[in-house]
Amino acid sequence: MKAAALIQAPAIELTGVKAAYGRIEVVHGVDLSIPAGSVFALLGPNGAGKSTLLKVISARMRPTAGTVDIGGLALRRPTPAALARLGVCAIPEGRGIFPNLTVRENLMIWSFQGVASSVVEEVAYDRFPKLKERRRQMAGTLSGGEQQMLAIARALAGDPKVLLLDELSMGLAPLVVAELYDLVGQIAARGVTVVLVEQFVTTALMVATDAAIMLHGAIHATGSPAEMGQLAAAAYLSEG
Amino acid sequence: MTTFLTFTIIGIVSGSIYAITATGLVVTYTTTGVFNFAHGAVAMFAAFSYWQMTQSWMWPTWLALFLVLFVEAPLLALFVEESYMKRIYGATVVRSLMVSLGLLLILVGVAQTIWQPESRTLPEFFANSNVTIGDVTITYHQIICVIVAIVMAAGLRIYLRQFRSGIAMRAVVDDPDLLAMSGVSPRRVARSGWVLGFFLAALAGVLIGPELQLQGLDINLLTLLVVNGYAAAIVGRLKNLPFTFAGGMLLGLIEAYCIGYLPGHIPAALVSQIGLLTPVIFLFIALMLIPSARLRAVGRLAVARPPRVPTLNQSIRGGVAFVLAAWVVAMLLGGTLLANLTQGLALGIVGLSLVLLTGYAGQVSLCQLTFMGIGAFTMSKVADGGASWWGLIIGVVVCGIVGAVISLPALRLQGLYLALATLAFAQAAFYGFFSNTTFIAEGGAIPVGRLSVPGISLTGDKAYMVFCAVVLALAGIGVLAVRRSTWGRRLVALNDSPAAFATLGMSPTVSKMIVFAASASLAGIGGMLYAGQPLALSALNVQLFVGLELVLFVTIFGIRTVSGAVLGGLAMVLLPYASSQLPWWGIGLAGILAGVGIALMANVPDGILGIPWLTEHVRIPGIAGPSRRTEELADVQ
Structure with a gap:
């Protein structure tokens, strides 16, 4: 697999994907098609299996059945490192940063994806001047919003083809969330395929071009953000 | 002034070697999250290999150096990583400690097999070449040590902070998954960490070997020199290389x-003990002085699946069956094996103290044999070299008090x-007390008798073994009763989450002090019974390596089960006995068995008794596996 394998923003195809923690299956045969260049919001209540499905897409978890096809490449037993080198950037739940490294060192790590570390730093500091001020500070001592900025800076600077975001808004003030989603919009405008996992429907649908609702480990509905917005409330309420 | 300068130079040279040792420890810890207790053993192995090549086979120095530093150390590192360490990344602190302790014992065992005791010395690099400053002569070897230490410390700091691959080596401990998502293979990075760590250990070994002209190359001495490295590494809080160097x-x-x-009238024997005591006291003080917020270890404290606790009925039935089995065995056996088994049962009681302290409460202790020694010593003093029930009571109280004091850190x-x-x-107790002729008579043996029970004579070895089995069974039933009690649940809660424990209105301070005291008392009882078999306790019985072996064996069988303690205690005496009865390959077999045991431990968090197949198919009271319900809950998490 070469880094240049994914030239265009790819489509993601999931076929019959099942995933389990030990003996307990939490994703039951998901078929999902995520169009190339779309901002796809995967919605659903707590425990629906959204984050697990994102783990499967980013190769952090091996599916017990089914296949994941990114950009037409049916990868056999991919590793997160191999996917990252192909241009798949995943920001996991919580903060996708290394707390015991400085801000600058965090950015240097991300330059492993084929972009010079000076370029990564330049792009990150240009967009987030605050990070430049704190470049010698341990990332774990930044505020929640700043930590998420640092994580997003990686997506901006690493020039990914696919961006997978898990609960970006978790534990952040609404203003910070709005700012971060504004950035996601800018990244998507470059033609990057973005998959968002969010509990907060309105936040995600602001930037989404397509959406799906997941309930009890299965896809409940897919469609436009407007349709899903209307369905979401009913789906969430019926979930219990 | 000349004396000051001389000792300053000696200090700087020793300090340089400690700095290299500690730097290796810190590098391994920061890049793999595993504190490698076997670091000194790797240094020892390298020093002996270097001796073998240069002194025995007479190979050129440059070739031996190349082979030891750039072939043997990296290959050993890769083998160890592949066989053991890759399974314990992110494991509990106890498990990762035990696996590296196991590696230490294997390396020591292999070295003892290859290099039989004899006088060995390594020549210095550029022997007989030196420079003179004033009245002080400095050898080239000493200068090399200092330069290597400075270059290593500075070079590593720059590498780990300025180079992308160096930063990745630090990032892998923070979050290996995230590092993988950044396009770097965490395994490859961890392997580099092990290779670098082993290289530094080997370098320290090769440099320190020639410094030991008086003592000669000694396996235990070289392995334990790493304690000096621990002390320096703690000053650097296991992450800061400049502080580690300082x-x-x-x-x-x-x-x-x-x-x-030191005043001139102090005997030479005491001077050498002060030399051995200084690093351990330094380590203790360093641990006490560093703010606790800065001492955050990598790894989880607790695991999710607690073993099922047998009911009172089950534990009594198990205890009775155990005593009956011991009685049958005592009737059938005699001689050395009977004596060894009796001591194994006494060690089982010391193992139970570990179950209480480490298995339930999650407090790691490597000094249980010290309490064993204190118990025997107190009994000896109170009963004037014999044994009495008053001696037992006072011994229990003394051990409890010392245990509570030790719990303060x-x-x-x-x-x-x-x-x-x-x-x-x-270590401090061993050098300062048990090996000190001021406290223990010349020869290092503490005379202890056997307790007398009205109507029953315990002077015979068979009766004494059954008596030890009864005490062990009662102690096991007692420990299980503690586990089922409210206080036992508190201990487990303390292990799971000290913070949550405190927020529930319970005092972690009092609970820790009580469990340390109770565990020390139990170990003290074990010591009194242990010493009662041969009617004496030798300082060698309580030395650090023996204590580490016991912790290791109990962990291999399962440190959270009473059966694990019993089997661990018995294995301590049966394995050496079996290997002594076999031909020369017996030692090799014991080594292989130990290696397999440690590999099992690396794979099965709860030891041999926690192997899923065993817990599902074996229903002997006391051998209790994880309850199915909690297992499922753990899976959901």
Whole structure:
């Protein structure tokens, strides 16, 4: 697999994907098609299996059945490192940063994806001047919003083809969330395929071009953000 | 002035070697999250290999250096990583400590098999070449040590902070999954960490070997020299290389000045003990002085699946069956094997003290044999070299008090740091007390008798073994009763989450002190019974390596089960007995068995008794596996 394998923003195809923690299956045969260049919001209540499905897409978890096809490449037993080198950037739940490294060192790590570390730093500091001020500070001592900025800076600077975001808004003030989603919009405008996992429907649908609702480990509905917005409330309420 | 300069130079040279040792420890820890207790053993192995090549086979120095530093050390590192260490990344502190302790014992065992005791010395590099400053002569070897230490410390700091691959080596401990998502293979990075760590250990071994002209190359001495490295590494809080370097230098200088400026009338034997005591006292003080917020160890403290606890009925039936089995065995056996088994049962009681302290409460201790020695010593003093029930009671109280005092550092230390503090205590007690002729008579043996039970004579070895089995069974039933009690649940809660424990209105301080005291008392009882078999306790019985072996065996079988303690105690005596009965390959077989045991431990968090197949198919009371319900809950998490 070469880094240049994914030239265009790819489509993601999931076929019959099942995933389990030990003996307990939490994703039951998901078929999902995520169009190339779309901002796809995967919605659903707590425990629906959204984050697990994102783990499967980013190769952090091996599916017990089914296949994941990114950009037409049916990868056999991919590793997160191999996917990252192909241009798949995943920001996991919580903060996708290394707390015991400085801000600058965090950015240097991300330059492993084929972009010079000076370029990564330049792009990150240009967009987030605050990070430049704190470049010698341990990332774990930044505020929640700043930590998420640092994580997003990686997506901006690493020039990914696919961006997978898990609960970006978790534990952040609404203003910070709005700012971060504004950035996601800018990244998507470059033609990057973005998959968002969010509990907060309105936040995600602001930037989404397509959406799906997941309930009890299965896809409940897919469609436009407007349709899903209307369905979401009913789906969430019926979930219990 | 000349004396000051001489000892300053000696201190700087020793300090440089400690700094290299500690730097290797810190590099391995920061890049793999595993504190490698076997670091000194790797240094020892390298020094002996280097001796073998240069002194025995007479190979050129440059070739031996190349082979030891760039072939043997990296290959050993890769083998160890592949066989053991890759399975314990992110494991509990106890498990990762035990696997590296196991590696230490294997390396020591292999070295003892290859290099039989004899006088060995390594020549210095550029022997007989030196420079003179004033009245002080400095050898080229000493200068090389200092230069290598400075270059290593500075070079590694720059590499780990300025180079992308160096930063990745630090990032892998923070979050290996995230590192993988950044396009870097965490395994490859961890392997580099092990290779670098083993290289530094080998370098320290090759440099320190020639410094031991007086003692010669000694397996135990070289392996334990790493304690000096621990002390320096703690000054750097296991992550800061400049502070680690400074810690090494400071320790080297303190040690040299202690020896240099001691009053002249102190006997030479005591001077050498002060030299051995300085690093452990330094380590203890360093652990006490560093703010606890800065002592955050990598790794989890607790695992999710607690073993099922047998009911009172089950434990009584198990205890009775155990005593009956011991009675049958005692009737059938005699001689050395009977004596060994009796001591194994006594060690089982010391193992139970570990179940209570480490298995239930999650407090790591490497000094249980010290309490065993204190118990036997108190009994000896109270009963005047014999044994009495008053001796037992006073011994239990004394051990409890010492245990409570030792728990004071435990109030602020956890996991790895607690292990290091208890290790320092064990070493200090060994050098300062058990090997000290001021306290223990010449020859190092503490005379202890056997307790007398009205109507029953325990002078016979068979009766004494059954008596030990009864005490062990009662202790096991007692420990299980504690586990089922409210206080036992508190201990487990303390292990799971000290913070949540405190927020529920319970005092971690009091609970820790009580469990340390109770565990020390239990170990003390074990010591009294242990010494009662041969009617004496030798200082060698309580030395650090033996204590580490016991912790290791109990962990291999399952440190959270009473059966694990019993089997661990028995394995301590049966394995050496079996290997002594077999031909020369017996030692090799014992080594292989130990290696397999440690590999099992690396794979099965709860030891052999926690192997899923065993817990599902074996229903002997006391051998209790994880309850199915909690297993499912753990899966959901």
